[in-house]
Structures are given as C-alpha cells and as structure tokens.
Amino acid sequence: MATRNRALSLVTAAILLLPICHTVHILETCGFDSIYQLGDSVSDTGNLIRENPSSVYAKLPYGETYFNNATGRCSNGLIMIDYFARSAGLPFLDAYLNENASHGSGVDFAVAGATALSVEILSERESLVTVPDDWSYQETSRQDLNNLSIYHNTHLKKALETLRKEHPNVIIVYGDIYEAYNWILSDAKILGFDAESIQRACCGIGGDYNFNITKMCGVSGVPVCSNPDKSLSWDGAHLTQQAYKFMARWLIYDIYPKLQCQ
Ligand SMILES: *[C@@H]1O[C@H](CO)[C@@H](O)[C@H](O)[C@H]1NC(C)=O
Ligand SMILES: *[C@@H]1O[C@H](CO)[C@@H](O)[C@H](O)[C@H]1NC(C)=O
Ligand SMILES: *[C@@H]1O[C@H](CO)[C@@H](O)[C@H](O)[C@H]1NC(C)=O
Numbered sequence: 001m002a003t004r005n006r007a008l009s010l011v012t013a014a015i016l017l018l019p020i021c022h023t024v025h026i027l028e029t030c031g032f033d034s035i036y037q038l039g040d041s042v043s044d045t046g047n048l049i050r051e052n053p054s055s056v057y058a059k060l061p062y063g064e065t066y067f068n069n070a071t072g073r074c075s076n077g078l079i080m081i082d083y084f085a086r087s088a089g090l091p092f093l094d095a096y097l098n099e100n101a102s103h104g105s106g107v108d109f110a111v112a113g114a115t116a117l118s119v120e121i122l123s124e125r126e127s128l129v130t131v132p133d134d135w136s137y138q139e140t141s142r143q144d145l146n147n148l149s150i151y152h153n154t155h156l157k158k159a160l161e162t163l164r165k166e167h168p169n170v171i172i173v174y175g176d177i178y179e180a181y182n183w184i185l186s187d188a189k190i191l192g193f194d195a196e197s198i199q200r201a202c203c204g205i206g207g208d209y210n211f212n213i214t215k216m217c218g219v220s221g222v223p224v225c226s227n228p229d230k231s232l233s234w235d236g237a238h239l240t241q242q243a244y245k246f247m248a249r250w251l252i253y254d255i256y257p258k259l260q261c262q
C-alpha cells in the first residue's frame with residue numbers, strides 16, 4: 001500500500017507540476033489526424049439527445065459550466081474525449097448523429113446507455129466477460145462492483161495482448177480508467193476537491209450520495225451545487241468536468257510513452 005501511495009503521489013506531483021502546455025498539448029507530437037470514439041455516456045458528445053430529444057441530458061444544468069448550454073455530454077462541461085482531442089490539437093468530436101457536423105477529423109459514435117445490453121446478448125456474442133446471471137445492482141456491494149471492474153479489465157488486457165499479436169503494426173494502448181479514478185479518489189484533496197463530500201453528487205438530492213434514482217439531476221426541483229469544480233461526481237452516474245480533466249491528464253500521462261510519438 002505504501003509503495004502504491006508513493007507511486008500515486010509521484011504521479012500527482014508530475015501531473016500538477018508539468019508546465020500546463022506540456023500536459024495540455026502533449027499528444028500533438030503524435031500527429032494524429034483523427035479520433036474515432038465508441039462508447040456510452042462517459043464519451044457521448046451528442047448522439048443520445050438526437051435520438052431522444054426529451055432526455056434530461058438535452059437541457060441545463062448539463063453543460064452549464066463550459067458550453068452554457070446542453071450539448072448531450074453527460075456532465076456540467078467537457079468530458080475526457082474533449083481533453084484528448086484538445087491535447088492532440090484536434091477540434092472537439094462531433095456526434096455521429098449531428099447531421100451538420102463536419103466529421104473531418106473524426107467522429108463520436110458513443111451513445112449514452114449504449115452498453116445496456118442484456119446478459120443473453122453479451123453471451124451470444126461470445127463476449128470475453130461473463131456476468132453472473134443474478135448480477136443486479138441493488139444486491140451488490142461496492143466491493144462486488146469493484147471486483148467486477150477488475151475482473152473485466154484483466155480479461156480486456158488479455159484480449160488486447162491477443163489483438164497486438166494479430167496486428168503487430170498497430171499500436172494498441174490500454175487506458176486504465178479504473179486506476180485513474182482511484183488516483184483521483186486518493187489524492188482528491190490535493191487536487192482541489194472537497195474531500196468531505198467526495199461520494200456526493202453535485203447535482204442531485206437525497207441520501208448519503210445526494211442521489212435518488214427517482215429524482216435525478218435535470219428533473220425540476222433537483223438542486224445543483226454552487227461550485228461543481230469541488231465535486232467528483234456530477235449527477236451520481238457521471239463525473240464533473242473537473243474530474244474528467246484530471247482523469248484525462250492521468251490517462252494521457254500514462255499512455256503517452258506507449259504511443260511512441262517522438
Ligand atoms: C442549446 O442546445 C440545444 C440542444 O441541446 C439546441 O437546440 C440549442 O440551439 C442550443 N442553444 C444555443 C444557444 O446554442
Ligand atoms: C442543419 O443545418 C440546417 C441549415 O442551417 C438547419 O436547417 C438544420 O436544422 C440543421 N440540422 C440540425 C440537426 O441541426
Ligand atoms: C473481491 O475482491 C477482494 C480482494 O481480492 C476479495 O477479498 C473479496 O472476497 C472479493 N469479493 C467478491 C464478492 O468476490
């Protein structure tokens with residue numbers, strides 16, 4: 001544990017002390033000309049709200065901090081892929097379903113809720129991960145869910161090993177969001193988050209987590225905290241822009257050497 005903490009602190013120091021332009025634009029040295037994003041609500045830049053304009057993500061307070069308007073991003077502002085694009089010197093990714101978008105430097109196919117596939121469908125597709133049939137959110141503890149993530153990620157890393165062997169000329173890197181998030185949790189205070197309310201959503205109401213699934217962020221009467229930059233969780237399911245910014249920095253710092261850019 002001590003070793004791990006020391007390692008995390010070194011990362012914190014490195015990330016906080018590097019000149020801003022270095023961390024912010026470091027991926028420019030890779031010369032990427034496009035980004036294609038697949039995923040769910042963590043990386044949707046506006047697909048779901050075009051499929052479903054009455055979604056809560058289609059209106060404020062979503063987007064209040066950066067865009068001053070909802071864009072379909074499930075946060076108060078920018079999300080991780082925006083920071084990746086910025087670091088690579090590319091424009092923010094337009095949603096695939098935005099018919100007026102240029103898509104010249106990539107496109108975002110991610111749709112909020114996209115991974116809500118049933119266990120049956122996942123196993124039909126010979127998914128690498130088998131989820132126990134009785135897996136249900138209500139009955140599982142946080143430890144169970146953490147274990148599920150670790151289990152999933154272990155298998156994902158093995159699958160990437162296979163993929164690398166099949167495609168030796170392609171650089172395939174693994175971005176460890178689980179570890180990035182653990183880093184933010186353990187160094188929350190140094191990073192400027194309010195450590196006392198680390199488990200509480202900025203936008204939400206009720207309970208230990210300021211989260212109630214029947215009264216979520218975006219529903220009328222649900223309050224928003226005054227300084228989202230102090231919170232990790234935006235709405236109980238997604239992170240704030242400030243948390244995504246640090247997540248992206250950790251990930252860029254971690255994967256950059258593996259991209260062999262210089
Ligand atoms: C705000 O976002 C909505 C869709 O989420 C869009 O219809 C509207 O035109 C936007 N308003 C401005 C001022 O950009
Ligand atoms: C695309 O642009 C056209 C022309 O400006 C406009 O009429 C149309 O509503 C736009 N579509 C979307 C989805 O924003
Ligand atoms: C989760 O992992 C921890 C540490 O490896 C282990 O002690 C615990 O029994 C696991 N819990 C479940 C539900 O698998």
Ligand SMILES: *[C@@H]1O[C@H](CO)[C@@H](O)[C@H](O)[C@H]1NC(C)=O
Pocket residue numbers: 205206207212213214215
């Ligand atoms: C969640 O909201 C519902 C309806 O507003 C309420 O009945 C319930 O007690 C709330 N739960 C918590 C944990 O606050």
